[in-house]
Amino acid sequence: MHVEEAEAIQERLRAEVDLTGPGPADPATVAGLDVAYAEDGARLAAAVTVLDARTLALVDSAVVTGRPAFPYVPGLFAFRELPALEAALDRLTVRPEVLICDGHGLAHPRRFGLACHLGVVTGLPALGVGKTPLVGTWEPPAPERGAWTDLRDGTETVGRVLRTQAGVKPVFVSVGHRIGLDNASSLVLRLAPRYRLPETTRQADRLCRDALAGRRP
DNA sequence: GCGACAG
DNA sequence: ATCTTGTCGC
Numbered sequence: 001m002h003v004e005e006a007e008a009i010q011e012r013l014r015a016e017v018d019l020t021g022p023g024p025a026d027p028a029t030v031a032g033l034d035v036a037y038a039e040d041g042a043r044l045a046a047a048v049t050v051l052d053a054r055t056l057a058l059v060d061s062a063v064v065t066g067r068p069a070f071p072y073v074p075g076l077f078a079f080r081e082l083p084a085l086e087a088a089l090d091r092l093t094v095r096p097e098v099l100i101c102d103g104h105g106l107a108h109p110r111r112f113g114l115a116c117h118l119g120v121v122t123g124l125p126a127l128g129v130g131k132t133p134l135v136g137t138w139e140p141p142a143p144e145r146g147a148w149t150d151l152r153d154g155t156e157t158v159g160r161v162l163r164t165q166a167g168v169k170p171v172f173v174s175v176g177h178r179i180g181l182d183n184a185s186s187l188v189l190r191l192a193p194r195y196r197l198p199e200t201t202r203q204a205d206r207l208c209r210d211a212l213a214g215r216r217p
Numbered sequence: 218g219c220g221a222c223a224g
Numbered sequence: 225a226t227c228t229t230g231t232c233g234c
Contacts, residue, residue, distance in 0.1 A: 035225080036225075036226095037225045037226070038226090039225095039226060039227080041225075041226085044225090072225075
């Protein structure tokens with residue numbers, strides 16, 4: 001796989017992204033996906049955790065270890081983690097209603113970030129939560145929890161800069177597939193009652209780190 | 218041409 | 225992503 005092919009795949013698959021309708025406003029189950037890398041970068045662990053959206057209780061999870069499928073290239077990040085994340089998703093026994101991805105969706109140079117890609121290949125509603133920006137400009141949201149501003153790239157709104165905790169650096173929420181920005185944002189806020197990142201992401205992060213360290217749950 | 222650049 | 229030293233706070 002080369003950069004040119006990867007970009008061509010993105011250009012082709014982005015036509016499959018469904019941006020119609022508000023999508024799920026009150027899903028019963030939500031999945032968090034994350035990947036951890038070994039120090040030398042030769043090995044990785046991908047984890048998916050499924051939580052009850054109301055109680056945030058863990059209802060299912062899966063982890064797989066493997067190798068990065070592509071070098072890290074900004075804009076082609078999905079090609080690095082997608083195979084392992086799909087393998088982890090295949091191991092779930094329950095099908096989550098929304099995927100919460102660690103990275104961006106539409107807030108991407110070609111409007112096809114990891115969240116869009118995962119949404120298209122799984123057919124599931126998906127959204128992205130990035131910790132740092134990839135594209136776009138924004139004004140800092142007010143300091144209180146729940147405050148937000150538009151993330152814009154040129155004339156388009158590609159996401160939202162959302163303050164999930166008062167006085168803490170905001171996160172970058174963008175739509176991936178089959179969910180609108182309003183529902184995506186309110187869902188992320190609900191999933192982050194105490195920390196900056198949604199519980200889905202936090203639990204997946206812990207799970208893949210533990211798996212990499214060779215720990216047995 | 219020079220930076221910037223999800224994880 | 226991961227490493228990295230100390231620091232502030234519950």
